[in-house]
Amino acid sequence: MGEGTAAAVAAKTAPEVELTGAEMVVRALKDHGVQHIFGYPGGAVLPIYDALFQDNELVHVLVRHEQGAVHAAEGYARSTGKPGVVLVTSGPGATNSVTGLTDALMDSVPLVVITGQVATHLIGNDAFQECDTIGITRPCTKHNWLVRDVRDLARVIHEAFYIATTGRPGPVVVDIPKDVQFKKAPYVAPEHITHRTYKPRLEADPEAIKSAVRMMAAAKRPVFYTGGGIINSGPEASKLLRELVHLTGFPITSTLMGLGAFPASDKQWLGPIGMHGTYEANLCANRCDLLIALGSRFDDRVTGRVDAFSPGSKKIHLDIDPSQINKNIRIDLPIVADAAHALRAMIKVWTEERLSADPALPAWWKQIEQWRGKNSLSYKNSAKLIKPQHAIDRLYALTRGRETYITTEVGQHQMWAMQRFKFEEPNHWMTSGGLGTMGYGLPAAVGVQMAHPKALVIDIAGEASVQMTLQEMSTAVQYDLPIKIFILNNEYMGMVRQWQQLLHGGRYSHSYSEALPDFVKLAEAYGAVGLRAEKPDELDAKIQEMISVNRPVLFDVRVDPHENCYPMIPSGAAHDEMILSDSEEEPEVSEEGKMMV
Amino acid sequence: MGMIVKDTRIESHTIVITVDNEPGVLARVVGLFAGRGYNIESLTVAETEKAAHTSRITVVTSGTPAVIEQIKAQLGRLVPVHRVVDITTEKPGIEREMALVKVAGTGEKRVEAMRVSQVFRAKALDTTHSSFVFEITGSPSKIDAYVELMRPLGLVEVSRTGVAAISRGAEAM
Numbered sequence: 057m058g059e060g061t062a063a064a065v066a067a068k069t070a071p072e073v074e075l076t077g078a079e080m081v082v083r084a085l086k087d088h089g090v091q092h093i094f095g096y097p098g099g100a101v102l103p104i105y106d107a108l109f110q111d112n113e114l115v116h117v118l119v120r121h122e123q124g125a126v127h128a129a130e131g132y133a134r135s136t137g138k139p140g141v142v143l144v145t146s147g148p149g150a151t152n153s154v155t156g157l158t159d160a161l162m163d164s165v166p167l168v169v170i171t172g173q174v175a176t177h178l179i180g181n182d183a184f185q186e187c188d189t190i191g192i193t194r195p196c197t198k199h200n201w202l203v204r205d206v207r208d209l210a211r212v213i214h215e216a217f218y219i220a221t222t223g224r225p226g227p228v229v230v231d232i233p234k235d236v237q238f239k240k241a242p243y244v245a246p247e248h249i250t251h252r253t254y255k256p257r258l259e260a261d262p263e264a265i266k267s268a269v270r271m272m273a274a275a276k277r278p279v280f281y282t283g284g285g286i287i288n289s290g291p292e293a294s295k296l297l298r299e300l301v302h303l304t305g306f307p308i309t310s311t312l313m314g315l316g317a318f319p320a321s322d323k324q325w326l327g328p329i330g331m332h333g334t335y336e337a338n339l340c341a342n343r344c345d346l347l348i349a350l351g352s353r354f355d356d357r358v359t360g361r362v363d364a365f366s367p368g369s370k371k372i373h374l375d376i377d378p379s380q381i382n383k384n385i386r387i388d389l390p391i392v393a394d395a396a397h398a399l400r401a402m403i404k405v406w407t408e409e410r411l412s413a414d415p416a417l418p419a420w421w422k423q424i425e426q427w428r429g430k431n432s433l434s435y436k437n438s439a440k441l442i443k444p445q446h447a448i449d450r451l452y453a454l455t456r457g458r459e460t461y462i463t464t465e466v467g468q469h470q471m472w473a474m475q476r477f478k479f480e481e482p483n484h485w486m487t488s489g490g491l492g493t494m495g496y497g498l499p500a501a502v503g504v505q506m507a508h509p510k511a512l513v514i515d516i517a518g519e520a521s522v523q524m525t526l527q528e529m530s531t532a533v534q535y536d537l538p539i540k541i542f543i544l545n546n547e548y549m550g551m552v553r554q555w556q557q558l559l560h561g562g563r564y565s566h567s568y569s570e571a572l573p574d575f576v577k578l579a580e581a582y583g584a585v586g587l588r589a590e591k592p593d594e595l596d597a598k599i600q601e602m603i604s605v606n607r608p609v610l611f612d613v614r615v616d617p618h619e620n621c622y623p624m625i626p627s628g629a630a631h632d633e634m635i636l637s638d639s640e641e642e643p644e645v646s647e648e649g650k651m652m653v
Numbered sequence: 654m655g656m657i658v659k660d661t662r663i664e665s666h667t668i669v670i671t672v673d674n675e676p677g678v679l680a681r682v683v684g685l686f687a688g689r690g691y692n693i694e695s696l697t698v699a700e701t702e703k704a705a706h707t708s709r710i711t712v713v714t715s716g717t718p719a720v721i722e723q724i725k726a727q728l729g730r731l732v733p734v735h736r737v738v739d740i741t742t743e744k745p746g747i748e749r750e751m752a753l754v755k756v757a758g759t760g761e762k763r764v765e766a767m768r769v770s771q772v773f774r775a776k777a778l779d780t781t782h783s784s785f786v787f788e789i790t791g792s793p794s795k796i797d798a799y800v801e802l803m804r805p806l807g808l809v810e811v812s813r814t815g816v817a818a819i820s821r822g823a824e825a826m
Contacts, residue, residue, distance in 0.1 A: 379726035
């Protein structure tokens with residue numbers, strides 16, 4: 057997200073205009089190009105809501121719970137590349153936003169969250185709806201501010217946008233006491249924003265780029281391992297990535313967060329890496345002699361056992377955040393830079409030095425084809441029960457060619473969606489990766505649909521996750537957002553059940569979803585459309601109906617309750633110790649492995 | 654190449670952090686250490702440049718070389734942080750700590766406490782017929798040694814400032 061900020065901060069000079077703090081908030085948001093905000097009113101933000109009432113441009117989306125507001129803003133941000141904006145009140149409004157803030161911090165989503173606070177003279181008095189918002193949100197934001205003086209307010213909001221959107225993006229909180237919202241001061245327009253201490257580095261060290269490219273040309277078994285950093289850098293980075301991958305002819309895999317940066321239909325695409333990644337992607341990482349990590353962070357869901365991760369390779373790591381280098385895995389060549397800048401420089405060196413891949417590359421591809429032959433995503437379909445994999449395959453087939461955005465909740469359905477839905481473009485896949493927040497997908501879909509009113513927005517959900525933020529159906533109905541909630545209903549917290557089967561002797565402690573609501577009636581109660589499919593032969597028609605109806609839909613897809621998600625690298629195992637299906641022996645999981653989440 | 658050879662030596666490092674002196678900045682630094690499970694052996698904070706509105710935080714921490722590198726990188730991510738300098742490795746420097754040490758006793762122990770304090774160049778700040786408060790300045794290990802010697806001589810309590818550090822030579826850090 058290196059570029060574009062300067063434009064967003066284009067100055068509108070308004071000398072000596074006195075505004076109230078509340079008016080300043082509205083004015084500053086508009087000066088930063090904000091069109092939509094997600095929020096929920098309350099006592100400590102009433103002046104700002106009053107200013108919104110008198111404004112005709114900003115569109116405010118009233119959610120049903122503040123967590124929903126933050127996830128909606130995340131979906132909005134990830135599908136547009138613009139910052140998501142949230143407005144909530146003090147106390148519970150702020151604490152309810154904490155899950156979303158942490159989610160956005162883990163997944164590097166740019167958010168500006170404005171919280172009301174009790175009046176400055178009441179701070180520290182245990183006042184009604186008071187909480188230490190700055191203290192509570194300090195570890196779950198990129199930065200936060202309590203604005204005690206209205207003269208600082210405009211500057212702080214400009215700084216907030218700058219910090220949220222540049223470098224490694226992330227959520228920020230601006231906490232504004234109620235009296236500050238009433239007080240007046242001259243409005244300071246955003247001009248070219250610089251910061252005394254915060255100066256993200258965009259350009260790569262040219263020597264590091266040269267070394268990296270030469271290592272690439274010399275590699276016999278190279279693989280690209282890319283992540284969300286490519287998407288956060290902007291669409292240009294995805295274009296450049298495609299160019300570099302095609303120039304070199306190397307295989308490429310990606311993390312959960314990086315899907316769409318490289319087209320899944322491309323021959324060089326290996327599928328995702330990690331615990332539920334493909335056999336070929338994980339074996340490539342395991343056996344390669346050069347691992348080129350671009351905007352990915354060696355998360356434990358990717359590496360498996362760290363001391364067995366890619367044991368024979370040199371490792372190049374490009375990241376805009378220096379703290380990611382050498383955090384989990386020892387890196388041979390670090391490059392601290394924005395992805396687009398570094399990729400452009402790599403392409404330049406590769407072309408100018410007329411480099412080509414090592415002659416050993418075809419042999420590497422031959423090996424990869426053998427691994428591909430395992431067909432690690434295959435499953436046994438059924439004529440009687442809807443297999444969850446089949447449901448996603450049909451959803452993909454029937455939505456192809458449309459402008460489709462996918463959000464997910466967290467669990468088995470998320471992993472199946474990652475494995476089976478083919479993403480061709482960045483910013484079309486919104487999922488909670490780092491924090492693993494059940495309840496993310498439905499409100500995220502609200503945000504995505506708000507940003508893309510004509511697009512098809514589908515939340516691939518589980519029946520357990522979706523109940524965590526189901527109240528946002530009401531938001532979707534209110535704003536005529538025709539989001540589609542595609543529930544793979546297996547009556548279990550499926551991933552919990554799977555782990556209990558594999559690691560805890562089949563003792564299914566509290567993972568059965570008893571007393572499920574009737575999702576069809578529930579949809580109708582909300583004023584949405586309810587659908588249900590119980591047999592494979594009714595699936596296609598119902599999916600078609602879901603797509604064609606221009607209203608929010610809750611689609612209860614009754615799937616095989618006992619299906620497990622494979623392939624899988626058991627906790628504490630190495631990439632070449634994958635299990636591919638139930639038919640294999642139960643995995644041996646070490647005591648150390650069981651400790652891992 | 655390949656397998657990580659884990660360096661598990663625990664090293665003690667003195668890290669000097671220059672920060673904008675804004676509300677909550679210390680909480681950010683301390684919260685980072687607590688949240689990520691890093692050690693703080695000592696911590697010293699004060700505003701050092703009033704005009705520039707900056708403070709200096711000196712942290713003595715310990716960990717494996719990899720953890721020390723992470724600590725420095727994570728500190729560097731905090732928005733109000735200007736600079737992070739590892740006095741132990743990057744810029745050879747001088748470290749000093751001050752302690753106030755209260756000793757109570759009479760007779761031979763009292764005389765011995767006085768003698769030891771002379772050897773350590775500790776200064777008596779408060780004297781009664783049965784007690785002393787000494788001020789001692791030096792490296793943390795010197796203060797440790799002094800306190801240990803005082804223990805059998807009637808040590809009552811110790812107040813330590815934590816480490817202040819600066820680089821050697823003509824230049825600023």
